[in-house]
Amino acid sequence: MASFEENLGGRLALLSPDTLDSDQKILYDQLRGTMVPWANKSGFRADTYAGRLIGPFNAMLRSPLLSQALMGMTATEGKESSLSEKVRQVVILTVGAAWQAAYELYAHAAVAEKAGFDEATIRALVAGQKPTGLAPEESVAFDVTQRLTARHQIDTELYERAIVTFGEKGMVDMIYLAGHYMTISGLLNTFTVPAPAAN
Template structure:
């Protein structure tokens, strides 16, 4: 009989730690050491009570070597980005809303809350709307990311605004972050990964 925990995998079974091959186990251990504690600290769930990974992490175990490289990009972005945390969360939530990626929106609503956004602002971002409460740089990040993820083009005026606001490095950083979460959203939507609705 399927359990609630099994449903958290969407179209994929949740892999148990004992069932992993060598490469999967290395990635699993890395995620358990980094992403699972970060998720707990941020207020969202990345593993079940019996230590099976959920969200995009369960899907990543299917291709552990590429996923390990993806996590290296994630680590590099976190260490070297020129974007502040609130701008980062605007970018991530804007991508999640455009993709309607339930787990990503669930997770980064929690992260955005910790970054200092109020609930009304977060709910507007989740709904794909531009909150009036965004700061000037956050508003540019929203406009840039929304256009990039929905029309895939950046008009000259918006490009100039982004360059003035973030500089060339910041624009590259913003594109890299958006692309990273397009990949995550693609994993989540392809495998129909839901957001948890209760503790497991």
């Protein structure tokens, strides 16, 4: 059986901290100071026991300056979004399910649990299905995100429901969030990054 440290980079070797150039080291330190503690608090892993980054973060080290800008978007979205945490997790898991991004689903299933979703709801979202019992705004968020990722268009009826629910700012915030996680899912799927095996 492979150890926790093996094969977590998918098509990319996991980079050791002592092999990084100066730009990579800046990004590494940023991720170790922000994303790794957040992952630990949320109930998933973003690094190995040897301090190597996993998930999308290992791939990000290959382009550290663009990745720093992407992480700036992550930080700003988390602070400035008008969306509730539950709506955010519906959007993120719906994108992850559409892309079948294993690590994304692993990570945000844990985050969604911390946000207060029950196991059945999370299981349905991970499977790409609309759960029963979503709050009205969560239901609209699922519909918008699913339609945007699957058909790339929002019909008038759904658009009008979404505008009534979220307003124009909320719609823009939702599209930014969905697009951000499409980028993350693209990194994960291109490099076939797996979810860690359950302990």
